[in-house]
Amino acid sequence: MKKALLLARHDIIGQYSERNSLFRALLFTALPIILVVVNRGSASARGSSDVLILVFALYSALLPAASAVTAAAGSFAGEKEAQTLVPLLAAPIRDIDIVAGKLLATLLPSSVLSAVSIVAFDLAARYEFGAERVARILSPEILYALVALAVFFVLTLSSWVMVLSSRANTQRSAQQIAGFMIAGMFIGLTALGGLAAQNIGSDLVLGVILAVLASDVVALELARRLWNREEAIARV
Amino acid sequence: MIEFHDVVRRFGHVTALSGVSFTVRPGEIVALLGPNGAGKTTASRIIAGILAPTEGDAVVDGISVRADPQRVRLRCGLVTDSPSLYEWMTLRSYLTYFAQLYNVTDIRPRIAAVTALMGLESVADRKLGSYSRGMKQKAAIARGLIHEPPVLLLDEPATALDPEMTQTLRALILSLRAQHRAILLCTHDLDEAQRIADRVIIIDRGRVVREATTSELRQTGRPTYRAVVVAQAPAARAALASVGITPDNASEADGRVELRWTADDPAETNTRALGALIAAGAKIVSLTAEERSLEEAYLAIVAESRS
Numbered sequence: 001m002k003k004a005l006l007l008a009r010h011d012i013i014g015q016y017s018e019r020n021s022l023f024r025a026l027l028f029t030a031l032p033i034i035l036v037v038v039n040r041g042s043a044s045a046r047g048s049s050d051v052l053i054l055v056f057a058l059y060s061a062l063l064p065a066a067s068a069v070t071a072a073a074g075s076f077a078g079e080k081e082a083q084t085l086v087p088l089l090a091a092p093i094r095d096i097d098i099v100a101g102k103l104l105a106t107l108l109p110s111s112v113l114s115a116v117s118i119v120a121f122d123l124a125a126r127y128e129f130g131a132e133r134v135a136r137i138l139s140p141e142i143l144y145a146l147v148a149l150a151v152f153f154v155l156t157l158s159s160w161v162m163v164l165s166s167r168a169n170t171q172r173s174a175q176q177i178a179g180f181m182i183a184g185m186f187i188g189l190t191a192l193g194g195l196a197a198q199n200i201g202s203d204l205v206l207g208v209i210l211a212v213l214a215s216d217v218v219a220l221e222l223a224r225r226l227w228n229r230e231e232a233i234a235r236v
Numbered sequence: 237m238i239e240f241h242d243v244v245r246r247f248g249h250v251t252a253l254s255g256v257s258f259t260v261r262p263g264e265i266v267a268l269l270g271p272n273g274a275g276k277t278t279a280s281r282i283i284a285g286i287l288a289p290t291e292g293d294a295v296v297d298g299i300s301v302r303a304d305p306q307r308v309r310l311r312c313g314l315v316t317d318s319p320s321l322y323e324w325m326t327l328r329s330y331l332t333y334f335a336q337l338y339n340v341t342d343i344r345p346r347i348a349a350v351t352a353l354m355g356l357e358s359v360a361d362r363k364l365g366s367y368s369r370g371m372k373q374k375a376a377i378a379r380g381l382i383h384e385p386p387v388l389l390l391d392e393p394a395t396a397l398d399p400e401m402t403q404t405l406r407a408l409i410l411s412l413r414a415q416h417r418a419i420l421l422c423t424h425d426l427d428e429a430q431r432i433a434d435r436v437i438i439i440d441r442g443r444v445v446r447e448a449t450t451s452e453l454r455q456t457g458r459p460t461y462r463a464v465v466v467a468q469a470p471a472a473r474a475a476l477a478s479v480g481i482t483p484d485n486a487s488e489a490d491g492r493v494e495l496r497w498t499a500d501d502p503a504e505t506n507t508r509a510l511g512a513l514i515a516a517g518a519k520i521v522s523l524t525a526e527e528r529s530l531e532e533a534y535l536a537i538v539a540e541s542r543s
Contacts, residue, residue, distance in 0.1 A: 006336055010322075017324045083320040087379060090284045091337040092309040 003093045007101025011072075012109055021071045028067040029113050032060035032121030036128050053125060053137050060121035061114045061150040066182045068110030069154055070175055072102070073161045077174030099162065099223055106158040107151065114150035118143060152212040157181055159219035237262045237297055237418035238283055238387055244291035245278050245442075252278040254442040255292070262386065263416040265409065267423055267433035269534060275442040276422035280389045283420065285309040297386055310338065313380030317392035319372035323365030327356060327375050330364060331382055338383035350378040354408075370401035377408065388412060391422045406432055430530045438537055445541035453533045460484070460526040461506060462496050467518035469493045475516035479508040492521060 016022050035056045079085040088098070122143065125134045161178045238260040245253040253275045260266045268276045281287045282294050285305035294301040297311045322330060328347060335343045351357045354374040359367070364375060373393065380388060390409065394402045409432055413419055423429055429436055430450050438446040438453075446453065465472055469488040472495060476483055485496040499505035502525070510520060 003337060006333070010333055014322060014324060082323075083316070083318045084322055085320075086286070086316055087314065087320050087334070087376075088337075089286045090309060090312065090314040091334065092306045092339070093337055094306065 001097070001100070004097040004100035004104060007088075007093070007098065008104035008108065011102065011105035015071045015105065016109070024067050024071070025064065025109070025113055028063045029117045029120070031063050032056065032117055033124045035059065036121065036124040050133075050137050053129065053134065054142075056125070057118060057121055057138055057142070057146055058149075060117045061146040062153060062186065064113035064117045065110040065150045065154045066157075066186070068106055068113060069157045069161055069182060070178045072106035072158055073174040073178035077170060081170055102162055103155070103158055103220075103223070106161075107154055110154045111147070111151050114154075115147050118146055118150075149212060152216050153185065155216045156212055156219045157185060159216070159223040163219075163223050238420060239295040240279065240283070240292075241295070242292035243279070243282060243289045243294060245275075245282060245287065246290045252442055253282075253289075256439065256442065256444055257292075258437050258444060258447060260387075260418040260420050262418050263413055264435070265413050265419040265421055265433045267421045267429035267436045268439055269423060269426065269429055269436055270439040271424060271538065273441075274439045276424075276439060277391055278442075279439070280314065280391045280420060280422050283308075283387070284312045284314045284389055286314075310383065311385055312387045312389055313383070313385035314389045315373075315376050315380040315391065315393050317395040319369075319376040321364045321367075321372055321375055321379075324363065326361050326363055327351065327367075327378070328360045330375070331378060334379050335382050340383050346382060346384075350381050353381070353411075354378045370397055370404075373397060373401070373405065374408075377405075381412075386417055388417050388419045389422070390419065392424070393421070394423075394425060394428055402428075426530045426534055436530075438534060438541075440538050440541050443541070446537045450530055453537070454530055459502060460496055460498050461502065461509075461523060462494065462526050463509070463513070463523045464492055464494050464521040465513055465518040466491060466521060467493050467513065467516065471516055472513060472518055475512040475518065476509055479512040481505065481509050481512075493518075496526070 016025065039052065039056070079088070122134065122138055125138070157178070160181055161174070164174070164177045164181075238258075240256055240258050243253050243256045244251065256275070256279060258266070258268075268279060270276050278287065282289050282301060283296060285296075285301055285308040288302060288305070294308075296308045299307045299311065301308050322333075325333070328351075331347045331350065332343055335346060340346050347360070348357070351360045354377060356371065356374055356378065359371065364372065367375060377393070393409075394405055397405060406428070409419060409421070413432075421429065421433060433450060435447065435449055436453055437444055467475075469486055472493045473483060473486055476495065476497070481497050483495045483497045485494070487494045497505070497509065506523065510523065513520065
């Protein structure tokens with residue numbers, strides 16, 4: 001596990017030392033505030049606009065996570081492209097530590113960014129739409145649930161992206177794969193978020209979390225089984 | 237130190253290595269020579285513990301790659317044709333990262349030692365992206381040596397280096413041999429192999445086709461002799477033909493003829509040849525035994541193996 005943490009730390013610094021990745025992460029984290037400002041009029045009215053606030057909160061949690069997954073996909077295939085993967089695979093580090101390190105490198109920054117983003121959204125929404133109303137829609141349970149959802153969402157996506165991007169040969173194709181997967185999950189989660197908002201309760205959100213969690217288990221097991229040195233090196 | 241026992245490696249339906257065996261002893265440089273796609277990189281990756289053999293086994297420092305690839309990786313330093321560096325890192329942070337991955341305990345002195353060995357102390361805190369190609373390759377070798385491996389695997393390490401840098405690298409490899417490391421040099425650069433390797437293993441289409449020292453390789457096949465005589469070329473050729481020798485080559489310049497022939501029994505053939513030439517009125521300037529270049533020997537061996 002020590003080596004997985006070492007690898008994760010190294011990958012996080014590598015990903016965010018790139019100006020583009022850093023800019024993209026900051027942009028997605030700041031997006032909730034932009035959403036609040038842009039939708040001032042439509043969300044100020046009561047009724048269906050409560051749904052909008054919940055959906056925006058969902059986006060606030062998921063957008064930074066999606067940006068982190070894209071960065072991670074690019075980073076892994078980028079290692080293959082730059083051939084930096086060969087020395088890593090030649091090092092005495094177990095396959096499972098490489099998988100865990102790469103997943104942590106996606107999970108840790110995306111969780112932090114999602115938490116920051118949702119707090120920023122909550123504060124901006126309270127300021128614009130009224131603290132009492134927002135507190136009713138976004139109860140602490142809902143906020144925690146959204147952050148948890150973002151974490152599980154990233155875990156599922158990054159496991160799949162890791163397996164698929166180990167088979168992609170270029171950074172661009174890996175990012176495209178990640179992009180398609182993120183888009184698909186976004187559509188599904190937005191629809192579920194909308195349904196959840198009809199009740200403005202946490203039950204359905206909890207259901208979604210459990211569904212994503214189940215998907216995590218499957219994706220992680222697949223990543224563990226499918227990702228291995230032999231497969232990765234055969235494509236370098 | 238490196239023992240490769242009947243190794244077979246298949247990738248799907250493609251057989252990259254087919255029953256390959258060889259050994260590399262401590263303090264020895266062995267060149268694995270072969271054309272592109274011969275299986276050199278696959279062999280080095282099996283020894284490095286990245287790939288598992290489909291059949292057979294590779295043993296490094298007494299440890300089987302099949303049984304314990306993790307311990308094998310600790311004992312190997314791998315340097316590839318591409319430096320494969322994280323260019324956003326400084327050399328110091330890069331070496332620290334790999335030292336941690338390799339469980340090196342005294343990281344600072346080790347980094348100081350390898351950067352000094354590579355002559356990179358003054359640039360150790362500069363980003364690797366700012367290095368020249370030669371410096372990057374040195375940095376890659378520093379990474380390969382950070383954990384003091386007894387086995388060094390160099391896969392085309394001099395690719396794209398200028399002659400000066402190649403010479404520096406050559407001196408460095410020789411100094412590493414002096415430290416009793418077993419060095420496997422995968423290359424298709426015959427000149428490089430000739431200059432530094434103690435032994436050469438020629439591999440083609442996944443099979444070892446010859447294993448010998450460079451001088452032994454040059455002596456393979458029928459020896460060639462070159463005579464320079466003062467005579468007319470047609471007359472000299474006719475003289476040789478009269479004793480049953482057909483020269484491979486005859487060129488004339490400045491009144492001198494250069495003749496080449498091969499001989500299975502040099503004492504007998506050369507005596508006959510010179511006797512006939514003298515009898516025909518030719519004056520002998522010189523007769524020399526020609527050593528084949530490694531390139532000629534290599535090409536002949538590969539062609540022979542394919543036929």
